[in-house]
Amino acid sequence: xxxxxxxxxxxxxxxxxxxxxxxxxxxxxxxxxxxxxxxxxxxxxxxxxxxxxxxxxxxxxxxxxxxxxxxxxxxxxxxxxxxxxxxxxxxxxxxxxxxxxxxxxxxxxxxxxxxxxxxxxxxxxx
Numbered sequence: 001x002x003x004x005x006x007x008x009x010x011x012x013x014x015x016x017x018x019x020x021x022x023x024x025x026x027x028x029x030x031x032x033x034x035x036x037x038x039x040x041x042x043x044x045x046x047x048x049x050x051x052x053x054x055x056x057x058x059x060x061x062x063x064x065x066x067x068x069x070x071x072x073x074x075x076x077x078x079x080x081x082x083x084x085x086x087x088x089x090x091x092x093x094x095x096x097x098x099x100x101x102x103x104x105x106x107x108x109x110x111x112x113x114x115x116x117x118x119x120x121x122x123x124x125x126x
Contacts (some may be wrong), residue, residue, distance in 0.1 A: 008122030020081040022096030030074040033099040038092035094118040
């Protein structure tokens with residue numbers, strides 16, 4: 001069983017930055033592909049970014065490429081999402097998720113992930 005807890009959300013002006021953190025419990029954290037998703041009001045949950053077991057491979061939603069950066073520290077059981085140049089359309093609840101398959105062929109949909117955090121609100125004002 002894996003428990004995930006996000007933190008770091010908040011209110012920021014357009015062009016600003018936030019760093020989201022995700023703390024994981026469980027001994028097998030380093031075996032999971034980790035992802036970040038977001039869900040805006042009235043919209044479906046969408047993939048934002050993911051990182052491989054050892055952190056050498058990453059994938060991003062096209063609209064966040066060059067602005068967001070995902071990283072992980074397996075020694076601390078932590079995953080991070082650095083968000084720069086934030087835009088109002090980035091406003092959403094952001095979720096951390098764990099994917100035990102570890103496969104990039106199953107890494108971009110919500111149902112590819114078995115474990116989820118409670119989410120953290122990010123609001124970007126214009």
